[in-house]
Amino acid sequence: MADSPVTINSPGGQSTPASSEPTPQEQKQMEQAYAQMKRKMAMEEIGRKIKHKIMVLSGKGGVGKSTVSTGLALSLAQQGHRVGILDIDITGPNVPKMMGLDGRRLHVENKRIHPAEGHLGVKVISMAFLLEDEDTPVVWRGPIKLGAIQQFIGDVEWGELEYLIIDFPPGTSDEPLTVAQSLPDIDGMVIVTTPQQVALLDSRKSITFSESLKVPVLGVVENMSGFTVNGTAEPGTSLSIAGPGGKTLSATADSEGRFSVTLDIFKQGGGQATADEFGVPFLGALPFDPGFVRGGDDGVHRIVSEPDGPSAHAFANVVAAIQAQLSDGSDSGLEIV
Amino acid sequence: MAEPLPTLKKLERRTQDMVLTYDDGNTYTVTYDDLRHACPCAKCAPMRNEDDTSRTLRRQIEALPAEKPTVRTVGKYAVSFEWLQGCSSGIYRFERLHDLALRRDPDRGKPYVHGAW
Numbered sequence: 001m002a003d004s005p006v007t008i009n010s011p012g013g014q015s016t017p018a019s020s021e022p023t024p025q026e027q028k029q030m031e032q033a034y035a036q037m038k039r040k041m042a043m044e045e046i047g048r049k050i051k052h053k054i055m056v057l058s059g060k061g062g063v064g065k066s067t068v069s070t071g072l073a074l075s076l077a078q079q080g081h082r083v084g085i086l087d088i089d090i091t092g093p094n095v096p097k098m099m100g101l102d103g104r105r106l107h108v109e110n111k112r113i114h115p116a117e118g119h120l121g122v123k124v125i126s127m128a129f130l131l132e133d134e135d136t137p138v139v140w141r142g143p144i145k146l147g148a149i150q151q152f153i154g155d156v157e158w159g160e161l162e163y164l165i166i167d168f169p170p171g172t173s174d175e176p177l178t179v180a181q182s183l184p185d186i187d188g189m190v191i192v193t194t195p196q197q198v199a200l201l202d203s204r205k206s207i208t209f210s211e212s213l214k215v216p217v218l219g220v221v222e223n224m225s226g227f228t229v230n231g232t233a234e235p236g237t238s239l240s241i242a243g244p245g246g247k248t249l250s251a252t253a254d255s256e257g258r259f260s261v262t263l264d265i266f267k268q269g270g271g272q273a274t275a276d277e278f279g280v281p282f283l284g285a286l287p288f289d290p291g292f293v294r295g296g297d298d299g300v301h302r303i304v305s306e307p308d309g310p311s312a313h314a315f316a317n318v319v320a321a322i323q324a325q326l327s328d329g330s331d332s333g334l335e336i337v
Numbered sequence: 338m339a340e341p342l343p344t345l346k347k348l349e350r351r352t353q354d355m356v357l358t359y360d361d362g363n364t365y366t367v368t369y370d371d372l373r374h375a376c377p378c379a380k381c382a383p384m385r386n387e388d389d390t391s392r393t394l395r396r397q398i399e400a401l402p403a404e405k406p407t408v409r410t411v412g413k414y415a416v417s418f419e420w421l422q423g424c425s426s427g428i429y430r431f432e433r434l435h436d437l438a439l440r441r442d443p444d445r446g447k448p449y450v451h452g453a454w
Contacts, residue, residue, distance in 0.1 A: 188411075216411040217428070279377045279430050281414055325413050334416070335347045336408045 039154035046153065047184035050084070050161045052326055055179065055189040055215065061170035063194045064223040068286065069167035070098045070122075072190070072322070074303040075315040077120035081162040084115060086152060087126035088179060089169040090145055096128045100299035104129055112157040119304045125156050149178045180213040187326050188218035190283065193274060194225075218283070218325045220275040221318055225285035228310070230260045262287075283321040286314045345431055348416070350405045357438050365438035369406070372418065373398045375443045377433060378426035385444060398423065 022030065047053075056069045069085060077083045087095035096102055099118030106129045107114040115123035127148070158164065166183075168175050180186060233239060233253040241261050243249040251259040275282035289302060289311045303312045343359035354368040374395050376382070384394040406418040411428050419425045436443040 216415075216417075279415070279428055279433065334345055334410055336410075337347065337349050 039150060042154040043182055044184060046158060050158060050164045052162060053164045053166065053183060053186045054218065055166045055168065055176060055186060056192060057168050057176060057189050058170050058192040063192050065170065065192045066094050066098060066167050068192045068221055068223055069165050070095060070301055071303055071315045072319060073122045073165045074120055074301055075319045076163050077122050078307065082160060083163045083165065084123040084158050084161050086164060086166045087124065088149060088166055088175050090127045090148060092169060093126045093128035095167055096124060096126045097299060098301055099124050102299055113155050114157050119301055123158060125152055146178050149175060150182055153179065153182050176213060180215050186215050188216040190218050190322065191220045192223055193220060194223055217280040218322055219281035221283045222285040224288040227288040228260055228262045232257045233259060281321065281325060284314065284318040286318065287311055342432055342435055345434065348408060350408065352405065353403055357434060367437045370398055371437060373423060375433065375437055376424050376427035377429065378424060380426065381424055
């Protein structure tokens with residue numbers, strides 16, 4: 001360790017090299033401590049360079065968390081912000097695929113990891129970039145995961161960003177805890193849910209979890225909220241459509257013959273109910289849009305392929321609701337004495 | 338139509354209570370016991386559903402030693418209170434604090450039902 005910072009201070013105040021050589025084990029411990037200290041300083045520096053850090057969590061898998069994370073990032077980038085996504089889902093990373101970065105490798109220079117750039121210039125870091133092939137599972141125990149997450153935070157050259165969206169695996173496990181303890185000044189967390197009861201039960205766990213992390217909840221987003229069917233018929237025609245749960249939905253074709261009906265496939269309004277129950281903001285509902293599935297597979301996000309479509313508008317509304325909750329640096333104006 | 342909510346400008350912590358000053362010029366005092374009894378978290382809120390459990394919650398709170406909480410803003414919509422003892426989980430929206438300031442029921446008569454949708 002030629003550049004080791006470790007010297008022994010003599011009582012006379014002079015710094016001299018250690019009189020006896022450290023054992024290899026001691027040397028390794030010192031190197032690890034030095035690397036850890038450097039990483040901690042780097043994390044603090046990153047914390048200063050990134051204005052807003054937002055965690056995206058859900059209690060349950062399959063609610064579209066990565067879709068929401070990428071959608072938020074792209075929607076913010078559409079507004080002209082510099083945005084990054086940190087995909088912390090180590091065992092199932094899929095953000096790169098959604099951002100058109102499938103098969104990319106990370107660029108490392110001077111021991112610093114440089115993120116890949118996806119649609120609209122969004123910077124992306126993901127475990128997927130490190131996998132030899134996408135069929136290889138990552139089987140890591142807690143401490144290794146912890147080290148990888150700290151490396152993803154401390155050793156990445158994000159540059160100046162206005163927003164960093166952090167996408168987590170489902171549940172309330174090590175990952176959010178490690179990030180909350182490593183990255184300073186996290187603005188808050190967005191809880192993603194779908195309207196059905198089982199997802200909502202788990203979302204409530206996430207909200208309670210946020211309290212133990214001391215990270216505020218920015219609000220609840222209801223994903224897959226309703227599927228809108230559009231069609232045409234003779235102007236003025238009344239239609240009856242058999243909807244989910246045995247409900248009959250009615251629509252009337254307008255003067256140009258257009259009609260639309262929204263099917264609440266997974267019920268409706270549960271995200272709002274959870275938000276109300278916990279007294280946290282409801283950030284909005286995102287429609288059930290099969291275009292997200294196709295876009296995810298093709299690597300062209302729905303917001304990119306249809307920037308003025310209903311899904312892009314729904315994301316813009318959720319982003320506006322999040323921005324309304326964020327401190328703009330001038331604090332809330334509340335004086336606490 | 339909901340009444341407009343004045344902006345809370347100052348929260349002054351005293352030994353047993355806090356003084357809330359709003360931008361409409363009004364000042365209110367809320368005791369810490371009332372504040373803690375109105376905790377909106379999922380553990381405390383169900384206890385207010387019934388009179389006897391509500392009284393139990395009140396007695397538990399009154400048995401706690403007097404202390405000044407640490408107060409933090411939560412986003413732009415709420416504040417949280419951290420106590421050395423007792424529950425610190427609740428996120429108090431500004432609407433809730435204003436209800437407490439006006440001596441109104443912050444639950445608005447709505448019982449807590451887990452998964453009520």
